[in-house]
Amino acid sequence: MNPGIEYNRRLEEIPVYPVASTYAFDGELVKLASNETPYPPHPQVLEAMEAQLRTLNRYPDPDKSLLRKRIAERTGVPAANVTVGNGSCEILLALADAMLEPGAELVYAWPSFSIYPHVAAMSGARPITVPLNDAGEHDLEAMASEVTAATRLVIVCNANNPSATALPPSTIDAWLAELPRHVAVILDEAYVEFSTLQDPDDSLDLLGRHPNLVVLRTFSKVYGLCGLRVGYALGSESFRLAVDRVRQPFSVNALAQVAAVEALGHQDEVERRVERNAIERAHLESALDECGLATTDSQANFSWVLLGDRDEDEVIEGLARQGVIVRAGKALGEEGRMRVTYGTRPENDRFLAALDEVL
Ligand SMILES: Cc1ncc(COP(=O)(O)O)c(C=O)c1O
Secondary structure (H helix, E strand, C coil): CCCCCCCCHHHHHCCCCCCCCCCCCCCCCEECCCCCCCCCCCHHHHHHHHHHHCCCCCCCCCCCHHHHHHHHHHHCCCHHHEEEECCHHHHHHHHHHHCCCCCCEEEEEECCCCCHHHHHHHHCCEEEEEECCCCCCCCHHHHHHCCCCCEEEEEEECCCCCCCCCCCHHHHHHHHHHCCCCCEEEEECCCHHHCCCCCCCHHHHHHHHCCCEEEEEECCCCCCCCCCCCEEEECCHHHHHHHHHCCCCCCCCHHHHHHHHHHHCCHHHHHHHHHHHHHHHHHHHHHHHHCCCEECCCCCCEEEEECCCCCHHHHHHHHHHCCEECEEHHHHCCCCEEEEECCCHHHHHHHHHHHHHHC
């Protein structure tokens, strides 16, 4: 850095976002490190984007009106209460400005999604992290016991990234009922469509009972649009207005808006992907089990694999040498693990063959 220039002192507190390591490999890489979907966007989504290309001389709709309307129709939440962001990460990061400040507290489980520490660090609020229980689940009671008069926000990641576990909406409902109403709760449901515990609509019922609740979702996972960056939050109108005030008006680009609108119209494709995910989950986990590697109960599109007495670096690097990229547990807050995203069947089989070689 140029020593003559001064930067915000808070910068030193902000972690660098962990990107997957790159490895030299002479062949096609199998990328199972970022919880992406392995399937390309629906052909009609591509067509909608192509048609939009000719209007890129215009700014995108700052209100995201059509997309908010379609999300409202799909979820039953009024469009006024739908916030759309440049990925759900943008909405999370906006909370640093919109809800937090030095002196405030933010509670979340750990290990959990790597953006949450950024939210605390960017705002200067105090992060309170609560360890997951032995099953890799949120310990909701312990989280509630950390709530004080200074707590502004509690984040529950359901299913949790990286431990893949989820709690049923009824458990979260009962917990919310006991929580003080001055605390906003973000229920981060990036993977909800993959859950076998619930229908995605089940948690939306909680919104009517808990005005302090915000449900966060994304087009990055089951809809397969992470390269475009679109996510959304379902909560109150005041939440949307607060988030809109702290970010630039055109943050969700025109291609992303039309693609998300079109993708919502293809629920048959969503169902197909959810089914495929369940099949690949069962295939991968039974093979891991045969290798003597335990996993947590995955409700997502990835497994959290316990490596036991095997050396984590050796496993991760051994896989990478064979062109298979997974995420190391220690990069995600817990050593002796790896997080593996489900790919296509051939990709998963390459992972299993490479693992067999390493073990
Ligand atoms: C728990 C969780 N929330 C949110 C996101 C980010 O989603 P987006 O691509 O919408 O910013 C991810 C992405 O990995 C995630 O794991």
